[in-house]
Amino acid sequence: MREQFDDLLTGCVDALPSDDLLHRLCAAQVEGRPLRAKLGVDPTAPDIHLGHTVVLRKLRQFQDLGHTAVLIIGDYTAKVGDPSGRSKTRPRLDDEEIAENARTYIAQAGKVLDMDRVELVRNSDWLAPLRMNEVLKLTSVTTVARMLERDDFSKRYEQSEPISMVEFMYPLLQGYDSVAVRADVELGGTDQTFNLLMGRTVMEAYGQRPQSIMTMPLLVGTDGVQKMSKTYGNYVGVDDAAEDMYGKIMSIPDGLMGPYWTLLTGAGHREVEDILDRLASGTYHPARAKRDLAARIVDLYHGLEAADGAAAHFDRVFKEKDRPQDIEELPIPLSAIQEGRIWLPRLLVETGMASSNSEARRLIAQGGVRVEDVVATESTAEFSVDELRDCVVQVGRRRFLRLK
């Protein structure tokens, strides 16, 4: 039991109230009743990345220990939406988009969870029919002062950034979800702490025992700075090809290996501690550790064979700086040909390897463009169609194209 508990706490930032979860686990064992572990996700984006899997893995751990994973698709809360930021022009998600996102989300979540044993529900089932008097009851469980205690609200308030009224509704609705599914414990990122705690308040107001809450750190993206997010371009998608996944993980700063091992591999606390100890003592080479990490994660989503293939691909392209095996092929665009000649900058633009003539000139000036392994030095370079046929054009270290 203690061992189980320690594994559950691995990677967690907080489990509140302090001994509540342990008590529940014990009681569950004694009574032979599994705990109901709740995770709510809003299907606001079509793809999920490793950042989303942190909390999914934790939920999976609950499953593996025989508890019930309750996955709430926030198809209603997604529509309430988070109106922060400069979103006035952003079109509201319509029902079809949400449905589509939910579909892909569930499919991708299945790579982490045992979907056969997940209790899958949608919160529109109970939120959509709510009547005004219910909503009013819900809003009366807390106060504006408490809302403003919330870290991000208070920060925004100080910095004179807008806070919309519906944003006040959001934690209440999420809390109502907990009531609806009778959650024993709710999981979430640390950014969800307030919402999770609000769930306790709401449950209490509805005469239920307030849930235990468990928060997981926000995964830092491959840039090592910001949280993993598609908008920052520092994400590793669950559906990324094995080679991409491997390469992206190899690109993380060394300091991120600890969190990644802890949060993304599903390794138990003993294994993680061992790895980190050996890294700290220098008996485990960081390059080796990162390769193992990358392989481990690719294995989780693509299998061992793909992981080996990705590692080999990585060595070939980045270590030996060789050409990759599969180079995209493209016919020489007709639009790049003028009077039978092909001007190099135009070729780069027309093939999508540079975004503008200026960009192309820049790349050439910086020695970043190669044609058949020969560095192009002049932005005035011209070729004939025959000269370029079957040639490999390379921009930077990782963009290749074979002309046909």
Place this chain on the structure above:
RNA sequence: GGGGGGAUGCCCGAGUGGCCAAAGGGAGCAGACUGUAAAUCUGUCGGCGCAGCCUACGGAGGUUCAAAUCCUCCUCCCCCCA
């Protein structure tokens, strides 16, 4: 309802009449180096067949030889008071 502040390049943010395609930082991109696409360093970072030209500092007009900078109106955002 009244008063005040603000809108600058992908993002943050300086700039209050010419020296501004616009400081600085971040991201990105390229180069060097390496254990990797880490770290570090260097360069670059609106467009144009580019030693020149064009378009740009929320929008529309105006003043001026000259405007991101001054004036007018408009749009949006924020704060304070009520």
